[in-house]
Each structure stands twice: as C-alpha cells, then as structure tokens.
Amino acid sequence: MTGQSTGQSTRQSTWYSTWYSTWHSAWKEQPLSFKLSSIIVVLVLCFGVINPFISYDPVLDVELSRRDLAPSWEYWMGTDGQGRSVALRLFKGIEAFFFPGLIAGLFAAFVGGVLGALCGYFGGWIGRSLSAVLELIDTLPRMVFLVLICTIFPPSILLISIISSVLFIPSIATIIRRKVEALGAEDYILAHVAHGFHPLKIISYHILWLQCRALLTRQMIFVFSYVLFIETALSYLGDYGVQEPYPSWGNMVAQSRISAVAWPWALPALAIIITIAALLAFGDGIARREEEVKR
Amino acid sequence: MNKPLLSARNLHKVFKSPGGKQTVAIDQVDLDLYTGEVVALIGESGSGKTTLGRALLRLISLDQGQVQFLDQDLLALKGSELRQARRQFQMIFQNQQANLHPRLSVAEMMDESLVLHHPEQSAAERQSMMNTLLDQVGLSNHHDRYLASLSGGEQRRVGLARILATSPKLVVADEPTSGLDAAIKLQTIELLKTLKGESLTYLLISHDLGLVRRIADRVLVMLRGRIIEEISIQDLGMIKHHPYTQKLLEASNLGKKTDIEHTQYKNASIEDVRGHSIGCHYCSLCPLLANTPELKDLCYSQRPTLTQQVACFSLSKERELV
Numbered sequence: 001m002t003g004q005s006t007g008q009s010t011r012q013s014t015w016y017s018t019w020y021s022t023w024h025s026a027w028k029e030q031p032l033s034f035k036l037s038s039i040i041v042v043l044v045l046c047f048g049v050i051n052p053f054i055s056y057d058p059v060l061d062v063e064l065s066r067r068d069l070a071p072s073w074e075y076w077m078g079t080d081g082q083g084r085s086v087a088l089r090l091f092k093g094i095e096a097f098f099f100p101g102l103i104a105g106l107f108a109a110f111v112g113g114v115l116g117a118l119c120g121y122f123g124g125w126i127g128r129s130l131s132a133v134l135e136l137i138d139t140l141p142r143m144v145f146l147v148l149i150c151t152i153f154p155p156s157i158l159l160i161s162i163i164s165s166v167l168f169i170p171s172i173a174t175i176i177r178r179k180v181e182a183l184g185a186e187d188y189i190l191a192h193v194a195h196g197f198h199p200l201k202i203i204s205y206h207i208l209w210l211q212c213r214a215l216l217t218r219q220m221i222f223v224f225s226y227v228l229f230i231e232t233a234l235s236y237l238g239d240y241g242v243q244e245p246y247p248s249w250g251n252m253v254a255q256s257r258i259s260a261v262a263w264p265w266a267l268p269a270l271a272i273i274i275t276i277a278a279l280l281a282f283g284d285g286i287a288r289r290e291e292e293v294k295r
Numbered sequence: 296m297n298k299p300l301l302s303a304r305n306l307h308k309v310f311k312s313p314g315g316k317q318t319v320a321i322d323q324v325d326l327d328l329y330t331g332e333v334v335a336l337i338g339e340s341g342s343g344k345t346t347l348g349r350a351l352l353r354l355i356s357l358d359q360g361q362v363q364f365l366d367q368d369l370l371a372l373k374g375s376e377l378r379q380a381r382r383q384f385q386m387i388f389q390n391q392q393a394n395l396h397p398r399l400s401v402a403e404m405m406d407e408s409l410v411l412h413h414p415e416q417s418a419a420e421r422q423s424m425m426n427t428l429l430d431q432v433g434l435s436n437h438h439d440r441y442l443a444s445l446s447g448g449e450q451r452r453v454g455l456a457r458i459l460a461t462s463p464k465l466v467v468a469d470e471p472t473s474g475l476d477a478a479i480k481l482q483t484i485e486l487l488k489t490l491k492g493e494s495l496t497y498l499l500i501s502h503d504l505g506l507v508r509r510i511a512d513r514v515l516v517m518l519r520g521r522i523i524e525e526i527s528i529q530d531l532g533m534i535k536h537h538p539y540t541q542k543l544l545e546a547s548n549l550g551k552k553t554d555i556e557h558t559q560y561k562n563a564s565i566e567d568v569r570g571h572s573i574g575c576h577y578c579s580l581c582p583l584l585a586n587t588p589e590l591k592d593l594c595y596s597q598r599p600t601l602t603q604q605v606a607c608f609s610l611s612k613e614r615e616l617v
Contacts, residue, residue, distance in 0.1 A: 186393070187388050187389075187390045187392075187393030188388075188392065188393045188394070188395065188396060188397070190354060190388075190393070191386070191388050191393045191394050191454075192396070193354065194352060194354055194381065194385065194386045194388075195381070195385065195408065195411070195457070195458075195461070196378045196379075196381035196382055196411060196412070196461070197378075197411060198378065206396060210396065210398045210399065211398065293397070293441075293443045294397065294398055294400075294441040294442070294443060295440075295441050295443050295444040
C-alpha cells in the first residue's frame with residue numbers, strides 16, 4: 001500500500017473483517033450447543049425475512065376432507081383439524097413475532113444503551129433521577145402490565161412489541177450504566193479524554209461499541225425471545241394475540257389442544273421451546289466470545 | 296529569560312470525601328515550564344504530584360488558580376477549543392495499560408489517533424506515518440497485537456507512539472518507568488531522551504531519582520501539595536537541601552550523608568510527615584531548628600513560601616546571606 005516491504009501494509013482492518021474473524025473463530029471454538037443454536041437462529045432469521053413475500057392462500061386453505069393427516073411427503077408435518085398444512089402454518093407463524101421482536105430488540109438495546117451510557121458517564125442529579133424513573137418502570141410485572149395495556153388499548157402486535165421493549169429498557173440501561181460507571185473509573189478512559197477525543201466518540205465508540213456490544217447483543221436477543229414468548233402466550237390465551245385463521249405458534253397450540261392427534265399442537269409447542277432455548281444459547285455464545293480478552 | 300511554555304499561578308485543589316474529610320492535594324503552587332526543558336516533580340506517594348500533573352492538563356478541575364499555556368488561558372477553554380489544545384499537551388499515564396484500549400489492536404489505535412489529529416491525511420499517508428512512529432519506538436512488527444499480549448515496556452512504547460502522533464509541545468510523564476525491569480527501564484529512558492529533540496518539554500513525575508538524574512534539567516520537590524524546593528540538576532545532592540529533600544535523596548542513596556544528629560529526624564521515615572494545619576509541614580521533624588531555636592515560633596505558626604528556591608525560613612535566610 002505504501003510501498004514499504006514490512007509485510008503489514010495490508011493491515012487495514014475494517015468492521016467487516018473484524019466481524020468475519022469474530023464469527024469464524026467463534027464457529028471453530030464454540031461448543032456444540034452454540035453451533036446447534038446458531039443453525040436454528042439462522043433458520044428462523046431466513047424464514048422470517050422471506051416470510052412477507054409468500055402468499056397466505058395455502059396457509060388459510062381449509063379442506064375438511066384431509067383433516068388430521070399424519071406427516072407424509074405431501075404434508076410433511078401433517079395437517080390440523082381443518083385440513084391445513086402444519087408445516088406451512090408453522091412457517092407462516094414466524095411472521096407473528098419476527099418483525100415485532102426485531103423492532104423491540106433493536107429499540108430496547110438502542111434506547112437502553114444510550115440512556116445507560118448517559119447516566120453512567122455524566123452521573124450527577126440528571127443521571128440519578130433518570131435511573132430512579134427507570135427503576136420505577138423496572139418494578140412493573142411485565143406480563144400483567146402487557147395484559148393490562150391490551151385491555152385498555154386495542155391490542156395489536158406492534159403495540160405489544162413496543163410496550164415490551166419499553167419494559168426492558170430499564171434493565172438494559174441499568175446493566176450498561178454499571179458497566180460504564182466501572183469503565184469511567186478506569187484510567188484508559190481518562191487517557192482517551194486526555195488524548196483529545198470527543199466525549200461522544202468515547203461514549204459511543206470506545207465504551208458502547210467496543211466494550212458493551214456483547215452485553216447489548218445478548219440483551220437484544222433476550223428481548224426478541226421475550227416478544228416471541230409474550231406473543232405466543234397472548235395468542236394462546238386468545239383475546240389479544242393473533243386471531244384465527246391467521247397462524248401464530250400460540251394459537252396453533254390453542255386450536256389443536258383438543259385434537260385427536262399430536263402433531264398439530266406438539267410441533268408448534270416444540271418450535272416455541274426450541275426457538276427460545278436456541279435464541280438464549282446463541283446470545284450467550286456471542287457474548288462469551290465477545291467478552292474474551294483480545295490478544 | 297524567554298516566555299514560559301506553561302505558567303501556573305496559585306493553584307489550589309482540595310478533595311472532599313463523603314465523610315466531610317478534606318485532603319489538600321495542591322496548595323498554592325506556582326510553576327513555570329520553559330520550552331525544551333525537562334522538569335522533574337519528586338515527592339513521596341500522596342504528595343499531590345499526579346494530581347498536579349493532571350490538573351495542569353485539565354483532567355482534574357482546580358479550585359483556584361490560573362494556567363497559561365502559550366498564550367491561552369487553559370482553564371477558560373471549553374469544548375472543541377480544549378480538544379484542539381489537547382493536541383499540544385499529552386500525558387503518559389502511570390498505569391501503562393491506561394494508555395491503550397484493551398479491545399483495539401496497535402494499528403487500530405494508531406490509526407484512530409492519526410485520524411483525530413491529522414484529519415487532512417489520506418489513508419496511505421496515515422499508514423506510512425504509523426509505520427514511521429512505530430519504528431521510532433521500536434515496535435515495527437506489532438501492528439496486530441492487542442494490549443494483553445504486549446509486555447509492560449511495549450505497552451508504554453505504544454502509548455508513546457500514540458502521543459507522538461499528536462506532535463505535542465508538552466508531555467506530562469507520570470512515572471514513565473514504574474513497573475519496568477532495569478533493562479527496559481534504561482531503554483525507556485533512552486527513548487524518552489531521543490524523542491525529546493529540541494522543542495519537546497517534559498514534566499516528569501517520578502519517584503525514581505536515578506531517572507531524574509539522567510534526564511531532568513530542574514527538580515521540583517513536593518510535600519503535602521506544596522512545592523518546597525526547586526533545584527537545578529547540577530546542585531542536586533551538592534548543596535544544603537530542605538531536610539525533606541535530603542531525606543528523599545538519602546533514601547535513594549544520592550545525597551551525601553549528612554551530619555545531622557537530630558534523633559527525631561534520623562528515626563523518621565519519609566511517611567512520618569503528618570502535615571500540620573498551620574506552620575511548616577516539616578516543623579516537628581526539622582533538624583535545622585536545633586541550630587536556630589529563635590525561628591521556632593515562626594516555623595510553628597507560619598507556612599514558609601518558596602524564597603531563594605526553598606520553602607524553609609532557616610535555609611532561605613542562610614542562602615540569602617551567601
């Protein structure tokens with residue numbers, strides 16, 4: 001690049017090369033649980049992204065003559081009590097939580113991260129009163145509060161996702177605030193001030209991005225899995241979630257729980273459990289990898 | 296003499312702990328640093344050296360005082376002006392790890408500093424400047440290393456390269472050799488000397504009188520937040536010093552043994568200086584009072600200021616007569 005033959009002139013590390021090396025070595029060194037969970041997470045991610053482009057028609061196609069069919073080549077997860085393909089409904093059911101969960105996770109991580117960093121870095125009475133408000137929100141029982149909101153306002157999945165992300169902002173902000181306070185006492189952050197960096201650059205890059213992104217990623221995934229959980233729970237309960245005939249993993253279980261055969265309710269229930277477990281394991285794996293000391 | 300690079304007047308800093316206890320960290324300090332000189336600040340732990348160094352660079356707020364750096368009133372600078380000015384004065388932190396970010400490689404950190412301080416440069420120019428700087432500190436093949444895999448000496452040298460990227464006029468070096476083994480210490484001293492050149496000014500904060508001997512031009516001795524003696528390097532250990540300075544010199548085998556017979560002084564360790572609320576900080580241990588009992592009332596009731604380069608009633612009088 002500069003004509004110097006010292007061999008390091010190609011060392012221009014960019015964000016994508018950093019991420020690639022992170023992922024590559026994460027894959028090689030991580031335990032089996034991480035590998036399995038990341039396969040599931042990637043599957044859910046792909047399905048979630050292509051979902052909106054696929055028509056609802058075959059999912060809603062009721063045909064009582066083929067009800068409760070066992071898994072076969074044509075319906076490889078069988079059919080439910082109304083003759084609809086379980087596999088297709090399971091796939092389409094991802095739509096019910098995917099984008100709401102994504103929005104909630106990103107929003108909670110972003111707002112929680114920014115608030116936590118500001119409270120931790122500047123402190124003072126603004127920081128203290130802000131954390132008092134956040135702690136107040138944190139005392140609300142999440143599920144009860146969500147049901148309450150749904151009875152007051154017309155329930156929609158967007159409302160549910162925004163409220164659940166707001167409910168997670170305090171805990172994320174508190175985690176980040178503690179971390180930032182601990183880092184603020186470290187000499188190297190003072191050294192960055194002395195070097196002449198802008199305080200906003202120090203907060204956003206040196207503290208949040210470099211030191212807290214593992215925490216934030218884990219929290220984001222946690223909020224995503226919480227939205228999955230709350231969506232399926234509300235849909236199962238019936239009144240506030242996704243309504244029949246549109247599929248959600250929750251209402252699939254609810255619909256078929258008196259079914260004569262197992263697959264229409266067992267498969268979505270299994271999908272809920274496996275997906276949530278995989279998400280949490282995946283988040284932990286990423287965070288563990290990110291928190292390792294760099295050498 | 297020409298105009299000082301940095302001139303500080305009447306600095307005060309008191310730390311208040313939550314229990315209401317007050318610790319005077321900097322007490323009526325006046326200080327001038329001239330371009331190109333190396334000034335050493337010595338004194339025991341807790342005497343306020345680090346606080347003074349940091350306060351001069353606007354890393355700690357001061358309760359009182361003025362600091363002029365070149366033609367700027369340093370304490371009045373805010374926001375972007377202050378960040379602009381920071382380019383000209385840099386600090387080497389006592390904790391060598393503090394100079395580096397644990398999650399960035401050496402190359403990433405250097406690049407970051409160069410982007411900050413030379414935004415007009417292209418990526419290729421930055422790359423070649425980075426190579427030059429790392430060569431200068433002897434780390435030409437350490438681009439991909441992280442903090443955790445660098446030795447203490449290497450960490451310090453990366454910190455130095457980073458500081459040099461800003462082409463500073465003043466460097467405050469807080470214990471630049473602490474925690475290094477003898478060989479690397481020597482290397483670091485040589486490096487500091489080579490990098491100094493003509494126009495760089497160092498304020499060297501150190502316990503290490505060996506280091507001070509090697510590179511300093513002038514020595515300031517600090518006791519309980521006050522500068523109690525100013526010594527040019529030729530005089531160090533050669534003249535009659537403040538008893539506290541004498542004690543420091545003896546502790547590192549640099550001062551000639553004194554013929555002081557004062558038992559309290561002899562048995563006192565350096566940490567025994569309690570600091571009196573009024574009067575000279577050293578009055579209860581002072582061996583000089585034995586010879587000049589007529590000064591006793593004065594020493595116990597008034598704090599001496601720096602006259603004839605020493606803050607001691609008895610010594611300044613003596614020096615005045617000579």
